[in-house]
Amino acid sequence: MPELPEVETSRRGIAPSVVGHVIKQVIVRQPKLRWPVAPEVIALREMQVQGLTRRGKYLLFDFTTGQMLVHLGMSGSLRVVPTTTPPGKHDHVDWLLDSGCSLRLTDPRRFGAVLWNTQGAAHPLLAHLGVEPLGDAFDGAHLQRQAQGRQQAVKPFLMDANRVVGVGNIYAQESLFMAGVHPARQVNRISAVRWQAIATAVRTVLEKSIAVGGTSLRDFLHADGKPGYFRQELQVYGRAGEPCYRCGALIRQIRQGQRSTCYCPHCQT
DNA sequence: ATCGGGACCTGCTTGC
DNA sequence: TGCAAGCAGGTCCCGA
Numbered sequence A: 001m002p003e004l005p006e007v008e009t010s011r012r013g014i015a016p017s018v019v020g021h022v023i024k025q026v027i028v029r030q031p032k033l034r035w036p037v038a039p040e041v042i043a044l045r046e047m048q049v050q051g052l053t054r055r056g057k058y059l060l061f062d063f064t065t066g067q068m069l070v071h072l073g074m075s076g077s078l079r080v081v082p083t084t085t086p087p088g089k090h091d092h093v094d095w096l097l098d099s100g101c102s103l104r105l106t107d108p109r110r111f112g113a114v115l116w117n118t119q120g121a122a123h124p125l126l127a128h129l130g131v132e133p134l135g136d137a138f139d140g141a142h143l144q145r146q147a148q149g150r151q152q153a154v155k156p157f158l159m160d161a162n163r164v165v166g167v168g169n170i171y172a173q174e175s176l177f178m179a180g181v182h183p184a185r186q187v188n189r190i191s192a193v194r195w196q197a198i199a200t201a202v203r204t205v206l207e208k209s210i211a212v213g214g215t216s217l218r219d220f221l222h223a224d225g226k227p228g229y230f231r232q233e234l235q236v237y238g239r240a241g242e243p244c245y246r247c248g249a250l251i252r253q254i255r256q257g258q259r260s261t262c263y264c265p266h267c268q269t
Numbered sequence B: 001a002t003c004g005g006g007a008c009c010t011g012c013t014t015g016c
Numbered sequence C: 001t002g003c004a005a006g007c008a009g010g011t012c013c014c015g016a
Helices: A004-018 A140-147 A154-158 A169-179 A192-211
Strands: A022-028 A051-055 A058-063 A066-071 A077-082 A091-097 A101-106 A113-118 A252-256 A259-263
Touching: A004 A051, A004 A058, A004 A077, A004 A091, A004 A101, A004 A192, A140 A192, A154 A169, A154 A192, A169 A192, A169 A259
Parallel strands: none
Antiparallel strands: A022 A091, A051 A058, A058 A066, A066 A113, A077 A101, A091 A101, A252 A259
């Protein structure tokens, strides 16, 4: 999936085809995603999409009666296709638009979600999310405050959406390489200067990735079907056993909380 | 309150 | 060639 840059790339890609348009019908072929597709979404008809924003990795479609939340999970993607396009095996939801096109959700692993948030309410899944990494509230001091009194390695800490949103397995690894910090370093052993370096690296990596359309590994494609080009910028992710581009040392791989982590044993301390 | 691990799914790659 | 195990961009929920 989609970490923040891929979600943001999807948002920008589909927005022109979706915002201001009217949903004529919603077709759900497979309602069993991470949670069942919300009944309010299935019932959407003759409703205009007022806006499309993003919070963390959630896409938020605004309607006058409430808000539709779409999460892409691990393998989800959204595309805009002519409504006549025959659905594939994992095309679980179509939103038929008044333009003759459809917004189509594809998600082989079905870890994604399509939920509904009634007007005015704060959805429980959004309630405890941390700050946006590209916003003003995100800096080294914020990370250091969040780390206060914690006993945890910095890599899983960065991936915790309750601290800062949008940083997944790829960008946590890339950011720590850029900041020169070892992924297993405990958060209570990081100086203010290094927290600032980490924050700057997170912001830089995410912005660079968004600028080139995100990272396409196997299945992530844009709304128009084109891939993102950040894959060729990756410094450590997926490079175990290969030489570090900066110093030549061999990239190592470890496991942290069921997820693999690659890092340079020389550049990251 | 904080943590680590299991759970949810399918598909692709790897190794015997 | 075939089959099973292991791994993959996320994150909620449970028990310790």
